[in-house]
Every structure is written in structure tokens, then in C-alpha cells.
Amino acid sequence: MPGFSGLRTWWAGRPPAAGAAVMASGIVSVGLHLTGPETVSLVFLWLACLAWLALAADFAVRLVTQRPRWLAEAKSPGALSAVAATTVVGTRFSLLGRQTLAEAALALAVLLWPVLLLLVVRHWGRRMPGAVFLCCVATQGLAVLAATLAAAETTAWLARAALLLFWLGLVLYGLALARFDPRQVLEGAGDHWIAGGALAISALAGAKLLAADSARLYLWNDDDRGVLRDVTVTLLALDLACCVVLLAAEVARPRLRFDVRRWSTVFPLGMTASSTLSVAAVLNIGWLRSPGQVLVWLAVAVWLAVAAGAVLAARAGLVRARQGALSLRSTARR
Secondary structure, three states: OHHHHHHHHHHHOOOHHHHHHHHHHHHHHHHHHHHOOHHHHHHHHHHHHHHHHHHHHHHHHHHHHOHHHHHHHHOOHHHHHHHHHHHHHHHHHHHOOOHHHHHHHHHHHHHHHHHHHHHHHHOOOOOEOHHHHHHHHHHHHHHHHHHHHHHHHOOHHHHHHHHHHHHHHHHHHHHHHHHEOOOHHHHOOOHHHHHHHHHHHHHHHHHHHHHHOOOOOOOOOHHHHHHHHHHHHHHHHHHHHHHHHHHHHHHHOOOOOOOHHHHHHHHHHHHHHHHHHHHHHHOOOHHHHHHHHHHHHHHHHHHHHHHHHHHHHHHHHHHHHHHHHHHHHHHHHO
């Protein structure tokens, strides 16, 4: 069937960066959950789940049937979006009260994380695109999910493991920053925004760690809590400043043509919104809630714009793939 053949050809060309679509949809769902419209939040969650299932199936098929290609893609920074996407979806499940699903997501992410992180870091080069910061995002995603589960299930060891991941994520951010090509701010196709998204998820991890503490667990003493609070606020401030710079660069150098890496622009916006709302709640900073709500709806608007571009690009890609399949079939008949 030409139609099916075209679809298969188009899907086979999907880059590892496509995992950012799951990350974007999942974090927008989290942000909407924090602001109130639960029904809309669940719609985004189900979209994230459907995309995650499709990408997970493709990940497994390539691992079994196309090992050389899988290994080549696993060395690229975008491969870590598999870990980050799993932790984002898992965190949303935990907020929904589905702790078993969240635990399964954490277990899977923990299995993937060291393998992919080692492969990616060993093949870092100089002047890397924004995807280089996914090493931090994936690590902090584990910290966020572990801290969220620790609070939900009153489990001290999970919170302490999350704290270790939190500090490791900050170290990885510094290493990634040294490899990042600053010219990407003006020239990047969308994934340069992960530079801010990594700061945002780090701030969210800090907020989740603070929220996980309780009289029953007593995780942090006053000094520990003070350091964690100061670092979290600093990370959020740096993230907001980074977003201002990135937005100014987008205005100065518009890049309106669709690229799959634009999903990596939606994710930092949604993550910044969720981080702002979470920090506002855990530190009782009421004035932060309004900017957080505005950022949530900005992320929704950008998600819709990128989704529209993705649909049009997919349609064009399917037409080209179908035409190519028909051309090959016609040539074979001759």
C-alpha cells in the first residue's frame, strides 16, 4: 500500500530530537494542573502519553532490528530526551495520584539514564547546539520525579537520592555550558532554549526537594534548607533572565520556519512556568504566581503554534514519501 509505505518512510526519518514533543506536552500538562484547568491538563497528558508510546515502540524496534542506527543516535545529545520525557510524564502521573505508574517511569528512566548519559558525554564535541544541556535536563528530571514520589509516599531515601541528582545536574549544566556554542542564541533552530529549560527544571527540582520535607521525614536542617532555598531562587532568577535574553534574540533574528527542534522551545517555556508556580507555592512568594500563570498560557499558545507547524510539515513529508514510494514502485515495474 503506497499510503502505508509513505507513512513508514516518513516515520523512519524521525530524529531523536522528536522526544522533545513529549517533554513539551507533559510539562504543559503539569503547568495547567498547577493553575487549575484539570480537564485541559489531562488532554495534554494523554497527548504526551500517546507520543511517548509511539516513540518508545520505535526506540525498542530500532534497538532490536537496527542496532548500528540505534547506537549512532544514542550518541547524540537528543537521545537523552527519552529519559527526560519519561520523567516528565512520570511526574504528571504522580501528581495525578497514580504512584505505581510514576514508580514504573522512574525505574525505566533510571535504567536508561546512565547508559545514554555515558554514550552522549563521551561523544561531546566543541561548539555544541542547545541539546547539549539535555544531560542536565535528564538528570534533574530524575531528581524532580524522585522528590515528587518521596513527598507522595513519605520516603526519605528517595528524597536524598533526588538531592544527589540535583547537585549532579548542576555540575553537568556547568560542563554543558562550556561546550555550548553561544552563536546558537541567534542561529539555533529552537533547541538553544534548552539552556534556559535546564535552569528551569533545576529550580523545579529544588522546589520539589523543599516540598518533600515534613515533620515526619525531617530531611533537611535549617542550614540545609536555607542553602537549598537560596540555590533554588537563584536558579529561577537565572532562568527568567535567560528567557528574556532568548526572547530578545528571537525578536532580533526571527526564525519562523518550522523545525522539529522547536518542541525544545515549548519545553523551557512550560518548565519555567511550572518552576515559577512551584517556587511560589513552596516558598510562599505570592507575587510569583501571576507571572507563572501568564507563562503557562504562553507555553500553551506556543505549543499550539508548533503543533500546527508539525502537522503541516508531517503532511508535506507524507506527500513526498508517498511520491517517492510510487516512483520506486514504477521504476521497479519497468
